[in-house]
Amino acid sequence: MPETTRPLPTDDPTQVAAFEARIAAGESIEPKDWMPERYRRQLTRMMSQHAHSEIVGMLPEGNWITRAPSLRRKLSLIAKVQDEAGHGLYIYCGTETLGVDRFDLYNQLLDGTAKYSSIFNYPTLAWADMGVIGWLVDGAAIVNQTILAKTSYGPYARAMVRICKEENFHKRQGYEICMTLAKGTPAQREMLQDAVNRFWWPSLMMFGPSDTHSPNTAELLKWRVKRKTNDELRQRFINLTVPQAQELGITLPDPDLRYNAETKNWDFGTIDWSEFQEVIAGNGPCNRERLEARRAAHDEGRWVRDAAAAHAAKRSQATAAA
Ligand code: BYC
Numbered sequence: 567m568p569e570t571t572r573p574l575p576t577d578d579p580t581q582v583a584a585f586e587a588r589i590a591a592g593e594s595i596e597p598k599d600w601m602p603e604r605y606r607r608q609l610t611r612m613m614s615q616h617a618h619s620e621i622v623g624m625l626p627e628g629n630w631i632t633r634a635p636s637l638r639r640k641l642s643l644i645a646k647v648q649d650e651a652g653h654g655l656y657i658y659c660g661t662e663t664l665g666v667d668r669f670d671l672y673n674q675l676l677d678g679t680a681k682y683s684s685i686f687n688y689p690t691l692a693w694a695d696m697g698v699i700g701w702l703v704d705g706a707a708i709v710n711q712t713i714l715a716k717t718s719y720g721p722y723a724r725a726m727v728r729i730c731k732e733e734n735f736h737k738r739q740g741y742e743i744c745m746t747l748a749k750g751t752p753a754q755r756e757m758l759q760d761a762v763n764r765f766w767w768p769s770l771m772m773f774g775p776s777d778t779h780s781p782n783t784a785e786l787l788k789w790r791v792k793r794k795t796n797d798e799l800r801q802r803f804i805n806l807t808v809p810q811a812q813e814l815g816i817t818l819p820d821p822d823l824r825y826n827a828e829t830k831n832w833d834f835g836t837i838d839w840s841e842f843q844e845v846i847a848g849n850g851p852c853n854r855e856r857l858e859a860r861r862a863a864h865d866e867g868r869w870v871r872d873a874a875a876a877h878a879a880k881r882s883q884a885t886a887a888a
Contacts, residue, residue, distance in 0.1 A: 574603050574604060574607065575603055577602045577603060577604075581600055581602075582602050584600075585600060585601060585602060585605075586788075586789075589718055589789055589790050592790075593718075594718065594719075594720040594723065595718050595719050595720060596720045596721075597663035597664070597720075597721060604785070605789055605791075606664050606665070608782065608785065608786060608789070608791060609661075609664055609719050609722065609791060610661060610664050610666050610671075612786075612791065613657055613660055613661040613664070613722055614657075614658075614661050614666075614671040614674070614680060615680060615681050615682055615683075616657050617653075617654045617655075617657035617658045617661060617668075617671070618654070618671075618672075618675045618680055618681070618682035619682040619683035619686065620650045620651070620653040620654035620657065621650070621651065621654040621675075621682075621860070622675075622682045622683075622686045622856050622860060623650050623682075623683065623685075623686045623703075624647045624650045624651055624654075625686065625856055625859050625860075626686055626688070626689070626690040626695070626699065626852075627643060627646065627647050627650075627690065627696060627699060628647050629690050630643060630690060630693060630695070630696050631643055631644055631647065633693065634693070634696075635693060639696075639743070642739055643696060646700070646736050646739065649732045649736065652732075653729050653732070656725050656728070656729065657722075657725055657729075658671065658672075660721040660722055660725045663721045672864075675857075675860065676857070676860060676861050676864060678848060678857060681846060683772055684768065684771050684772065684842060684845040684846050684850065685703055685706075685765075685768050685769065685771070685772050686852075686856060687845050687850030687851060687852045687853045687856060688764065688765070688768050688850065688851055688852060689851055689852055691761075691764070692757050692760065692761060693743075693757070694743075694744070694747055694754075694757040694758045694760065694761035695761045695764075695765070696740065696743055697740050697741070697742075697743030697744040697746075697747060697758065697761070698740065698744060698758070698761040698762055698765045699740060699765065700736050700737055700738075700739050700740010700741065700743065700744075701737060701740040701741045701743075701744050701810070702740075702762075702765050702766065702769040702807065703765070703769055703772070704733050704736040704737040704740060705737050705740075705769075705803065705806070705807060705810075706769050706770075706772045706773065706803050707733050707772070708730060708733045708734060708737060709799050709802050709803045709806065710772070710773065710799055711726045711729060711730050711733065712726075712730055713792075713793045713794050713799065714726045714792075714793075715727045715730060716793050717790065717791050717792070717793065718789055718790040718791055719791065741810065744758055744814055744816075745814060748814045748815055748816065755815075755816075758814070758816060759816050759817065762811070762816050762817075762818065762819070763819045766818055766819050766820070767819070767820075767837065767838065767841075768845075769803075770800055770803070770804070770834075770837055771837060771841075771842045771845075773796045773797075773799050773800040773803065774796040775796060775839065775842070776796065776797055776837075776839075777795045777796055777797045779839070780795070780796050783795050783796060801831055801832075804823075804831075804832050804834055805831055805832055808823065808825075808832045820834055820835045821835065822834060822835035822836075823835070
């Protein structure tokens with residue numbers, strides 16, 4: 567039975583109290599430290615979903631590598647997609663420090679039982695989508711991950727510090743594409759506006775359900791895995807992004823977006839949570855296509871795994887014989 571579905575053992579209350587005192591004191595929890603099984607389980611869930619998101623997240627942008635408009639754009643897009651593969655592998659490594667096997671986790675992605683970020687189930691229809699993904703999707707990821715860099719689990723926090731550095735570069739690269747299109751021909755501006763119209767609301771959904779409908783937040787805040795709620799981070803993202811949209815001279819597709827001088831926040835309209843629920847239930851525009859692409863890549867890569875295993879076996883035989 568995979569580790570993540572086994573029944574939870576009962577934790578010793580004294581150990582739980584000592585653990586929670588460490589969390590309250592702001593200490594970092596490291597792989598060999600004692601931790602409640604539920605903490606381990608929550609981190610495994612969150613980190614594996616995050617790793618899967620990076621790997622599936624390569625697909626929408628990978629779709630445009632062959633059609634990038636110049637050599638410079640192609641090189642930077644290839645580098646971005648490679649970075650995402652690196653982030654995925656890095657976070658799978660982090661997840662293994664919790665005592666799980668990445669192949670079990672990966673199989674949960676392939677058999678459709680694991681979640682990954684809703685945003686990657688939307689199609690990339692035009693070159694402007696590459697700019698908008700960098701600007702909005704990586705922008706949202708940075709807001710979420712900068713806070714996760716202070717999470718209580720040491721390996722995850724350290725992974726986030728490193729990953730955020732690269733995400734910042736991705737965001738600048740995306741914003742620069744948007745700026746070029748915004749200063750371009752009317753057709754380029756229209757392409758940019760259309761991409762923003764399609765990606766704005768799904769980017770807000772990346773932060774997860776509203777706090778009143780988020781079953782995991784309270785426990786994750788208690789253990790300082792999360793340091794801010796979904797709604798707090800969503801609001802922060804909106805506040806940061808509206809001035810950037812104004813700078814580009816494009817319209818965000820929300821007639822209710824208004825600056826509130828009292829709260830110093832940008833108030834926004836109602837998110838279509840039924841769309842979000844459909845996407846995370848596997849019924850978004852590209853869910854099936856994304857999983858099929860990952861399954862095909864897994865099958866086509868079988869010979870690499872077999873060759874690596876055979877090579878490792880041969881080396882260990884040679885070492886034993888020496
Ligand atoms: N999509 O209780 P809640 C990237 C699920 S990759 C799908 O609020 P939690 C990038 C949630 O898992 C971005 N599912 O959960 C890569 C839970 O379901 P389960 C990925 C979602 O954990 C390439 C249920 O809804 N980033 O940055 O407290 C290119 C209830 O939610 C989503 C991370 O993974 C969603 N959007 O909070 C560019 C960061 N939202 O598991 C960029 C780490 C919620 O109970 N993760 N669900 O069945 C987190 O920060 C948190 O897990 C979340 C959700 C804020 C995502």
